[in-house]
Amino acid sequence: MDLDALRFGNFSQLGEAVTDWEQMTRKLAELMKAAQDDLKAKADKARWAGVNATVSREFVDRTAAEFTDAHTQAGSITKILSDTRVELLDYRTQVNDAIERGAKRNLTVVDTGAGTFTVSGNTRPDWASDPGGGSGATDQQAVDDLRDEIQRILNKAAESDNSAAKVLNLLVDQAKYGFSDASYADRDSAARAVAAAEKLAKAAKDPASMTLDDVAAFNRTMSKYHGDPLFAEQFARELGPKGTLQFWTEMTYAHAGARGSELDTMKTLQKNLGLTLATASFSDSDAMRDWKRDLIAERNTNFRAGGAFSPIGALGSQVISSLMREGHYDTEFLDDYREKLFKADKAAGDAGTDDLWTKGYDALDVVFGDGNGRDPLEGLFDGLSHNPEAATHAFTSKSDLDHMLGTTSYTQRGEPLGRALEAAVTGVAIGDHSSAAPPHSSAQVQIMANVMRAVAQPGGGAGLVGNGLGASFGNMAASYMPEISRAFGSANAEVFLTSSDNPDGLDTADVTRFLSAVSLDPAGRAGVIVGESIYTSGLLEAHLSDPGLFDGTRDQVLRNIGKNAGTIEGIVGHSLADAAVGSAVDNENTYNEALQKKGDFVKTWISTGLGYGSVSLFPESRTGSAVGAAFGGFAGGVIGLAVDRLTDGQQLEGAKDQALYASAKDLYDMRDSVNQQTQWSTADALERHHVDLPKQGAGDTVRLAVNEGWNDASRFLSDAKERPSG
Structure with a gap:
């Protein structure tokens, strides 16, 4: 940050922006209440028929939800802008105080542009004969101390400004159309989430160096943040779709046959990773739309751990589905992935589907827990069971439904298929005891x-x-x-x-x-x-x-x-x-x-x-x-x-x-x-x-x-x- 920008910048516009957003948040709170208590409440009690039973009801529900998200997003933006303004004004005070103290010691601070500045002493002839005036070394020490103090303040101001810009961009980009439901009490909490994601993604790029203690620490952070939209998106983007699948492949290979506390740690890691990616899947930013598309494109890629002896690793779809067993994934993402897996599964026929996914993968185990993850439809069905809307989409085709039911005679997918069907016909996710059923x-x-x-x-x-x-x-x-x-x-x-x-x-x-x-x-x-x-x-x-x-x-x-x-x-x-x-x-x-x-x-x-x-x-x-x-x-x-x-x-x-x-x-x-x-x-x-x-x-x-x-x-x-x- 430029010194003069901090000292003389017009922060009144930022203050006006904060005021505008505060007013917007209050107005949206009123609209949200009206949408929920009037619009949606009446729609829930109405007896819909024909097209209205699906199109109009869904439109009303989504509209009411958008008002809630708009209020949430406006509140987050208000808090982030307000925190940033308060911090920058505080840093302005700090830097001006430092410059005034320097001036009393005849030190001059000059902005030289492009984020640089100089500090120099105003030397007078009588200082040389005055023992109390300070030697050249003492003068230089004072210059250096003031320079370092001002630089620290500018660094903090730049960090405040940059982190605010980063989290605001991430927040606004979460939804391409409409609003994000990401909620933050202040700017620092959002910035900490993003920083934590970057730290974990960096560690995940080098899985071979992660000890079991490292994995446990990884779990603690991910347990804290897996539901945080900015954390989830930043982690997924930093690691990339291929990197994400490679990371889990390496983890399952390195900890194959885990027992006791190691097994518990890996089960927790699988759960946390799945929940994090589920949260990330709801982001509609350009970067995450590309990420989801590219992840699905890896479904037929052979993923091998670095030290694996066999040239046969795991199909991308096997790895993807192994991480879908936990979490509520985005409907559009599930629709796209399910469509491609269903097409491949149907092409094999009822009796051949087990061979399609298990033949040649006898040593594969990408799941810590029940089963081995070789049949990607099992993980997909669990993913559908946590998203009733996507589950309903999955079984609307009688041809698809009949095929999947028929395959249960030759596979072990009956139970997860049953859970997905429950979600599809009831409208309630498996394990959800808190949502009213439609x-x-x-x-x-x-x-x-x-x-x-x-x-x-x-x-x-x-x-x-x-x-x-x-x-x-x-x-x-x-x-x-x-x-x-x-x-x-x-x-x-x-x-x-x-x-x-x-x-x-x-x-x-x-x-x-x-x-x-x-x-x-x-x-x-x-x-x-x-x-x-x-x-x-x-x-x-x-x-x-x-x-x-x-x-x-x-x-x-x-x-x-x-x-x-x-x-x-x-x-x-x-x-x-x-x-x-x-x-x-x-x-x-x-x-x-x-x-x-x-x-x-x-x-x-x-x-x-x-x-x-x-x-x-x-x-x-x-x-x-x-x-x-x-x-x-x-x-x-x-x-x-x-x-x-x-x-x-x-x-x-x-x-x-x-x-x-x-x-x-x-x-x-x-x-x-x-x-x-x-x-x-x-x-x-x-x-x-x-x-x-x-x-x-x-x-x-x-x-x-x-x-x-x-x-x-x-x-x-x-x-x-x-x-x-x-």
Whole structure:
């Protein structure tokens, strides 16, 4: 920085800029509140149809989010500019004070341009004869001290100015269109993030020299900053796409076979690196757009560690996908990468896809943890499971969906595929308990219908459940209980409340065969039963607390809901009886564990009032408020009571003398369980909302309806599939 620029520069313009940005931030705060509380809130409650269900709803959501990002970005810019102005004014004061002190000692400071200056002493003839005037050496020391002091101040001022320019450019470039959600409390925090990224990238360029202690220190920094947009982008850009993949290749080779604390360190590194790159993927700067394009272009490159003996390393796609198992990656980036991987995988055919990725890579292990990372589709599916929008895009094509489901017979990708499908049809990322679920879009309902159709296909469709997909299918069925109920409800479908954009998009025969197949998997069955119990109890509470939700009598409501509960759980019970389940004790224990696990998971949804239970399973009143547990608190909610009874009282007990459900007694024990559960939920709702209906009469209505539905279940099964005789 030039000396005169600091001393005489017009900082009033910078002050005016700070004032303007402060005013802008306040105005954007008002617009953000209006967008969230008015625009988006009304859009969320609206019943969209046709094109509006997708295009308009998405436009409103994105517009509201842009106002939030605009406010965040304006706030960050304001703080960075304000901090920089305060610092520069302070440095101006410091340098002027230093020059004034020098002048008192007859030292002159002159700006010589281009960031240089001189300090010289004003020598007088009488100094030579005056012992106190100072010798030539003392004069030179004073010159040097003043020069060094001024240089230090100028260096700090230049650092303040340059770091502000760097972080502001990075911040503004984050979004090519719209605004960034990067938030910083001050200029220094942003500058420290950028500096930390540059330091780590420099270390990653020389992985061979990194000791385990170095990796641990690397982890500590990355754990702190992996969610910071400026840190993530600067790290990725400094290391480059090829350098990033080479770094991870070197790490997996150097620490192959890691055990104990070393294994934990490497697992943490893989997680932190994945989370950092996920954050970086959201930057839309020109440099990061090039970075993402070039990274995908490396998917067929052979990456070898420096000391590796074998000429066969890892495909770029194997390395990329191994880092996608953690983190929420940008939708557009995932779309581009997924499109190319799907194309290659489909070209190999269902049976050949495993050979495509694993043949010749027998020694490869680019994952610290489960699996070895040879199949890049596994990591991709995990990446999709954390981004519901990209997951929905991935499976909109029935051809792609059918191919991926078909490959599960020849690969180990069933479980990650299941997680990706869950995200695709529910709109909620795997493991996300804090985000309210959106209503099912038409595209999501169609994917769910296509999954059900694939499982319903005679001659092997049901076998998909055993390819690692059973638990996910059960969760998906739970989330789609409103649409499933309407598939069985026919003329009385309006009783089954839903916010789905396509509430009648599921085929009854496909639903029947799907539920029948999923019921044979213990975790899948637990999902169906938990979902049905939640929806039934919430539905009862909704209608009994708000009679205006259905244009009919309460008696009709009770009959329709009870019959539906009997039908759905009847399909489960009859399917198990038909299958003559073997290995009874093991199946019982597995089911009980799955039921408890899903019940505990559901309590997390209920206690927060969020998750995909909030919209998909908890019916809404006419005011748009979720009823039951999400509305009145978990402890006293009808849904909460139903879940507690389900997990504590409906677990199977004892294999007895024969296989589970092999006798009529076991089958009807299950019928009696759903009957009792439904009657209890009815009684809870009547009591909670002080509804004036005879308790015993209402219970009897429900009992008869459940039994009717249970019997109908056998008919639905017989109409939809071939069943064993006798």
